[in-house]
Amino acid sequence: MANVSLVNVEKTYPNGFQAVKRFNLDIRDGEFIIFVGPSGCGKSTTMRMIAGLEEISSGELWIDGQLANFLEPGQRELSMVFQNYALYPYMSVYENMAFGLRVHKVERSEIDRKVRETARMLQIDHLLDRRPAALSGGQKQRVAIGSVLVREPKLLLMDEPLSNLDAKLRSQMREELAKIHRRFSSTIVYVTHDQVEAMTLADRIVVMKEGEIQQIASPNEIYNNPVNQFVAGFIGSPSMNFLPVRSGVENGNYFLQAGESRLAIPALLAKRIKDQGGFGKELILGIRPEDLHRKKEMSESAGQTGGELQMKVMVREGLGAEVLLHGEIAGENACVKLDPSCGTRPGETIALVPDMTKIKLFDAQTGENLLYLSLKR
Numbered sequence: 356m357a358n359v360s361l362v363n364v365e366k367t368y369p370n371g372f373q374a375v376k377r378f379n380l381d382i383r384d385g386e387f388i389i390f391v392g393p394s395g396c397g398k399s400t401t402m403r404m405i406a407g408l409e410e411i412s413s414g415e416l417w418i419d420g421q422l423a424n425f426l427e428p429g430q431r432e433l434s435m436v437f438q439n440y441a442l443y444p445y446m447s448v449y450e451n452m453a454f455g456l457r458v459h460k461v462e463r464s465e466i467d468r469k470v471r472e473t474a475r476m477l478q479i480d481h482l483l484d485r486r487p488a489a490l491s492g493g494q495k496q497r498v499a500i501g502s503v504l505v506r507e508p509k510l511l512l513m514d515e516p517l518s519n520l521d522a523k524l525r526s527q528m529r530e531e532l533a534k535i536h537r538r539f540s541s542t543i544v545y546v547t548h549d550q551v552e553a554m555t556l557a558d559r560i561v562v563m564k565e566g567e568i569q570q571i572a573s574p575n576e577i578y579n580n581p582v583n584q585f586v587a588g589f590i591g592s593p594s595m596n597f598l599p600v601r602s603g604v605e606n607g608n609y610f611l612q613a614g615e616s617r618l619a620i621p622a623l624l625a626k627r628i629k630d631q632g633g634f635g636k637e638l639i640l641g642i643r644p645e646d647l648h649r650k651k652e653m654s655e656s657a658g659q660t661g662g663e664l665q666m667k668v669m670v671r672e673g674l675g676a677e678v679l680l681h682g683e684i685a686g687e688n689a690c691v692k693l694d695p696s697c698g699t700r701p702g703e704t705i706a707l708v709p710d711m712t713k714i715k716l717f718d719a720q721t722g723e724n725l726l727y728l729s730l731k732r
Contacts, residue, residue, distance in 0.1 A: 614685030
């Protein structure tokens, strides 16, 4: 296992493009860290700098207390799993898994023990005599992971390892990766564009945008306490709904005005908005699809304080255990997640009540979450 620290790490290419900016992160021994963000945000570049496949333009990389900026990849005691499996096509599964150990001149009996033990753990021990061409995508990825695990690396890097698999295989492999981490207690740095992988696997998530870190936190905190509108919109499927609102006060009662709809603000929430200077600003109301409820189902205990939003339904998406209704609220695209017993059809308009205890409010200019709670670590 390994501790990794990146201190003010930056990557600038010869053409002047800065792919990674002021990247600071301490990765704890045995931690599962996942980098997420849109294409081109710098997540894979950062991983490649950790691996030694990209030169660090400035800043410092420390691995177990040793400055690693100028160490060759082979000197960093890490292994990497790539998106395209990187298997030798003319070698059997056994030979692929044993190759790295043979290069390091490990004894034959020890190679055999490690390969067979790892293959059993990954449930590919019945495939050891096959070549990669005879394997499914999920089996190939298990072999690729096994080829890395047999070497017992201090640090395991994984660059979108499941992106070539279909949905069912991705789900199965997420379970396998979670088991691998629990069994080996490896320090894992993982890059993905798939937020489901991030939410289900990570101890902490690093959300990136345009080369910069937006937020580092646990999956639960990222989801429930996003630092800004970008993080709130990027994490969550379906995405959070965003509505431009105007804040105001009338007869001592605070409210948010969204188009023709007026939502009363609870006293405690109004105080937090006031403390952040939110009244009088252009604001964006954020509310997740599962936190919008049909009016007849909403109760005081669930956060109703008065007011509703009218949604014109355009698309109904039945998913078995739930129904997603897509449409417009106050002229903005919106989505609500409801019970499958909901009979609403496209063309209808329904009244929705937001759970005001779950809303987010963002500064329309900066995107900052005015209700963000800074948590001590």
